[in-house]
Amino acid sequence: MSDPQPQYESAPLTITWEPTRACDLACLHCRAAVQPKRSRFELSTYESYKLVDQIAKLRPRRFFISGGDPLKRDDLYQLVDYARRRGLPPIVTTTATPSLTEENVTRLKNSGADAIALSLDGSTATTHDSFRGLPGSFEQTMRIARHARAIELPLEINTLVEQRSLPDIDAIVAILSTLDIRTWRLFFLVPMGLVGKENMISAVEAEDLFGALYETSLIAPFEIETSEATHYRRFVLQRKLHDAGISINQVLDHDGLVDPATINNLLGTTDLAHGQATDTLFVSHTGEVTISRFLPLAGGNMHYESLADVWRDSALFRGLRNREVFEGKCGRCEFQRLCSGSRARAYAVYRDPFESDPLCAYHPG
Numbered sequence: 001m002s003d004p005q006p007q008y009e010s011a012p013l014t015i016t017w018e019p020t021r022a023c024d025l026a027c028l029h030c031r032a033a034v035q036p037k038r039s040r041f042e043l044s045t046y047e048s049y050k051l052v053d054q055i056a057k058l059r060p061r062r063f064f065i066s067g068g069d070p071l072k073r074d075d076l077y078q079l080v081d082y083a084r085r086r087g088l089p090p091i092v093t094t095t096a097t098p099s100l101t102e103e104n105v106t107r108l109k110n111s112g113a114d115a116i117a118l119s120l121d122g123s124t125a126t127t128h129d130s131f132r133g134l135p136g137s138f139e140q141t142m143r144i145a146r147h148a149r150a151i152e153l154p155l156e157i158n159t160l161v162e163q164r165s166l167p168d169i170d171a172i173v174a175i176l177s178t179l180d181i182r183t184w185r186l187f188f189l190v191p192m193g194l195v196g197k198e199n200m201i202s203a204v205e206a207e208d209l210f211g212a213l214y215e216t217s218l219i220a221p222f223e224i225e226t227s228e229a230t231h232y233r234r235f236v237l238q239r240k241l242h243d244a245g246i247s248i249n250q251v252l253d254h255d256g257l258v259d260p261a262t263i264n265n266l267l268g269t270t271d272l273a274h275g276q277a278t279d280t281l282f283v284s285h286t287g288e289v290t291i292s293r294f295l296p297l298a299g300g301n302m303h304y305e306s307l308a309d310v311w312r313d314s315a316l317f318r319g320l321r322n323r324e325v326f327e328g329k330c331g332r333c334e335f336q337r338l339c340s341g342s343r344a345r346a347y348a349v350y351r352d353p354f355e356s357d358p359l360c361a362y363h364p365g
Helices: 045-058 076-085 102-111 125-132 137-150 166-176 203-217 231-243 260-267 307-313 315-321 328-332 343-350
Strands: 014-017 062-065 090-093 115-119 155-161 183-188 223-227 280-283 288-290
Touching: 014 045, 045 076, 045 280, 045 307, 062 076, 076 090, 076 102, 102 137, 115 137, 125 137, 137 155, 155 166, 166 203, 203 223, 203 231, 231 260, 280 307, 288 307, 307 315
Parallel strands: 014 062, 014 280, 062 090, 090 115, 115 155, 155 183, 183 223
Antiparallel strands: 280 288
16 A cells, blocks of 8 residues: 555554453453353444455554454454455454463464453452453463464553552562563543442552552663543653653643644654544444443444544544544544543543543643
8 A cells, every 4th residue: 555644633643443242250340241152233344345445545543353252263364364464464352261372372473463462450460360251261372472472473461540450650660670562551441330430540640650650661671551541641641741841731732732843853853742532443243343342322334334434524523533523521622633531431421522521630820
């Protein structure tokens, strides 16, 4: 593909597809009910190829194949190979179920997977397995992590951030430093299903964790990203402004927002500088399209319209790109260009995707 990389206004930077919701785990924080069997409404192999074709046309920076447990699909290796041949090196997010064997991980690499992503939600078997609802999940995760390193398949680790895991973060970092991972991605809880608002950490605790993550990022041999916590980008920019001796008033434009040049100069072109929720697109196992797996509001369905049309023209995506309709602090924030807040969490807590993210402690001005 020789056409230039599209700008994020016309194409998402990250696209995630769940080819199935079927999974043998019973994670309480999962948005889906436990479904060990695949749905008859999943995209077929042929429909999946067509979806990959549409994703390839949008040329996202990153493409995730997630779930559920994607290994539940017999055609997963075909789909990974096809995505690679279409210029989309996929990151396959897997779960520590009996399907996650060393042989299957090797097959994923040979099929063209760019990396695998595993979940590590605790530093011990007791803590991690309590999240996953399957004894032995921790040990299997560690075994597969070591195998990925042995076969030189890049490894990424996902960690859920909520009240139970927060005290264990430092111990998890210690484990990660031994695994030779590429990226550590922290998912900040969006209450849904069997997990309520009481399981969320507070906004103040999130801010304190941001400080610890930033300090870790200065010395860690891996990248640190956040999911459903785009205000970590705001925190990082604040720290860099402070370290450079620049007051925020010096970098505000006539709209009262941080100037884009400041963002580019201090954050560069890393994913930190492009972490808004509205830079992402999610496709469900039935073809529904939204911005996040945790936001149950669809912008369209790939059965009836192209992903490009949904992204550019649907009421949901156009609305979320219009910051003038954001309410509360998010509507007044100087860091709007960098952080849109978690629209999924705003919806989960207030039933309004345009409300402020309740996990943000920052007060504009």
